[in-house]
Amino acid sequence: MEAVLTTNRPVVPAGGELASINGATNRELTDGQLLERVGSGDRGAFEEIYRRYTRPVLGLALRRLGDRGRAEDALQDAFTVVWRSARSYDPSRGAGAAWLYTVARNAIVDGARRRPELPAELPEEQAAGAGPDELAESSWLTWRVLRAIEELPENERHVIELAYWSELSQSEIAERLHIPLGTVKTRTRTGLARLAGLLEEELR
Amino acid sequence: MSKRFEDLIGSPDDLAPEERARLRRVHDLLLEVGPPPEVPRRLRAPAVGRLSSRGRSLPALLAAALAAAAFGAGYLAGARDSGADAVRTIPMVGVGEGRDASASIDLLPEDDAGNWPMDVHVSGLEPNARGGDWYELWLTKGGKPIASCGRFTVDSAETTVRLSIPYRLRGYDGWIVTRRGSDEALLSTT
Numbered sequence: 601m602e603a604v605l606t607t608n609r610p611v612v613p614a615g616g617e618l619a620s621i622n623g624a625t626n627r628e629l630t631d632g633q634l635l636e637r638v639g640s641g642d643r644g645a646f647e648e649i650y651r652r653y654t655r656p657v658l659g660l661a662l663r664r665l666g667d668r669g670r671a672e673d674a675l676q677d678a679f680t681v682v683w684r685s686a687r688s689y690d691p692s693r694g695a696g697a698a699w700l701y702t703v704a705r706n707a708i709v710d711g712a713r714r715r716p717e718l719p720a721e722l723p724e725e726q727a728a729g730a731g732p733d734e735l736a737e738s739s740w741l742t743w744r745v746l747r748a749i750e751e752l753p754e755n756e757r758h759v760i761e762l763a764y765w766s767e768l769s770q771s772e773i774a775e776r777l778h779i780p781l782g783t784v785k786t787r788t789r790t791g792l793a794r795l796a797g798l799l800e801e802e803l804r
Numbered sequence: 805m806s807k808r809f810e811d812l813i814g815s816p817d818d819l820a821p822e823e824r825a826r827l828r829r830v831h832d833l834l835l836e837v838g839p840p841p842e843v844p845r846r847l848r849a850p851a852v853g854r855l856s857s858r859g860r861s862l863p864a865l866l867a868a869a870l871a872a873a874a875f876g877a878g879y880l881a882g883a884r885d886s887g888a889d890a891v892r893t894i895p896m897v898g899v900g901e902g903r904d905a906s907a908s909i910d911l912l913p914e915d916d917a918g919n920w921p922m923d924v925h926v927s928g929l930e931p932n933a934r935g936g937d938w939y940e941l942w943l944t945k946g947g948k949p950i951a952s953c954g955r956f957t958v959d960s961a962e963t964t965v966r967l968s969i970p971y972r973l974r975g976y977d978g979w980i981v982t983r984r985g986s987d988e989a990l991l992s993t994t
Contacts, residue, residue, distance in 0.1 A: 650850040655840040662841055672847060679850055680893055682923070684908055747838040763812055765839035765849040770811065785814040791807075792813065803829045 613710035631696025646683055649700070653679075655706045656746040660739055664708050678707035701743050741802060748798040756791035763788050807835060857947040890923070894993060896979060898928060902990025905929045909941075909979060921968045924956070926981070927988065938984050941967060943976040949987060950976065 626634060626648040630686050637645035661671035681703055689699050749757060762773045762783070770788075774781040796803060814942075819827075848985045890910035898905035905928035912921040922942060934937055938957050942949035952966035981991035 603880075647850060649900065654843050654847065658841045658843060658847075670994050671841075672844065673919070675847060680908075684906060687906065688927075688952065742837050745833055746840050749840060761839070766808055769878075782814075783811070787811045787818065789819075789827065793823070794829045796826045796830045798829065802833065803826065 605754070619701055626706065631700065632689070632691045633691040633696075635686050635699065636691065636698045638683065639689060640687075645744070646679075646686075646715040646771075649681055649682065652747065654702055654752050655750065656743045657700075659742055659746050660701075660704055661708050661767075663739060663742065665712060670711070674708045674711045677711050678704040681707045697747060701788050705739070744793075744799060744802055751798055752794055756787050756794065759784055759787040760795075807831075808828070810937075818933055818976055827849045828964045843879075894979070895990040896981065896993050899989050899992045900950075901988070902929060902981070907981065917970075917985065919968045919970050920973065921966060922943060922953075923966055925964045926958060927961070927962040929963075933957045939990070940982050942980050942982065943969070943973070944978045944980055945976055947978070949980060949982065953979070955984075 612680050614633065622738070626637075627643070629648070634645045634649050638649060645767065658671055658675050661674040661678070662668065662671070665671050665674060682700065685703060689696070691697075725736070749760065758777070759773065762768055762776070763770065766773075768776065770784050771781055774784045777784070811830070813827060864895045891903055891913055893909040894909040894911060896907040896909065903928065907924060907926040910923040910925070912923065914920050926939075933959060939956040941953040943951040943953060951969070951971050953969045954965075956963070956965040956967070978993040979991075980989035980993070982989060
């Protein structure tokens, strides 16, 4: 798969990113609206979907497969299926995020079946005694949270990621980003508030 | 390093207790889910080469497929045991009576004997009546079906079939799918 990626990366035709309907750029469109565009062959829309969902899909694949190489293959498989199947997306049957989740999960599972050298679920997940429902719920929650993080403005996302998943203290984050400590705390707070809005259903 | 909620957000005076509780739930959720995965630089943009051929000529696409296959076969032989990864995905679009169908061909590495296995994923073709009806994949030249790549039947909305061909792909410029008894393309790479 690496060969395909590194030897065949033609330039995406210009204009996709800023193509608009009713003046909306791809970044302003919902997942569902983007999928409808992808279904009609809009590569700019596909790039935006890819940008939004790279980490959720990769995160899901890592949880399912437990192996980075296979998860990266699964990421590419999943997006190939998205491109191929977007025409079948029906907005009346659900939100774009749920459709993408289903497509990604199926592509990951199919990939695991085709290349069954490792179990399709992490052993520690099974050992923890979680049932299929709990695993599915946990995967969906992770999917939603990772997707929501992608929605944050760059400066808030950066601070949130450093605050939660680096070993840096708040003072060290301030130093690294060349911003006052108070700004770090403010961005953390506004980032959390924005995430709370995006994850309203998950917080109920 | 522990991540204490109070340390992270400070002690703002204007934060109502309900809002604090709401932020606290998000905080707990982030800790529960854990960090987003690191995405390697090479995967930060989609591999457009795996997608549609729109905007590229078919001969160029086939040439790219061959180049990728030649390189990919060596790579896979050296790096993978399974060798089951496609070295190129070639999309097909529905045409004529097959306009609602779509397909893609995952071209797999050439085997030692010179065969090109491929997984053909088809969706939207009308299911065949059992026995006596089939679809056929052809390599084309100038739009005409020249070399059969195999026959298959469809019995549901989506079908994947493994075919294998012994031809040198360089002599052709595309693929089409026809139905038994007809030369009309239902799916085409052009």
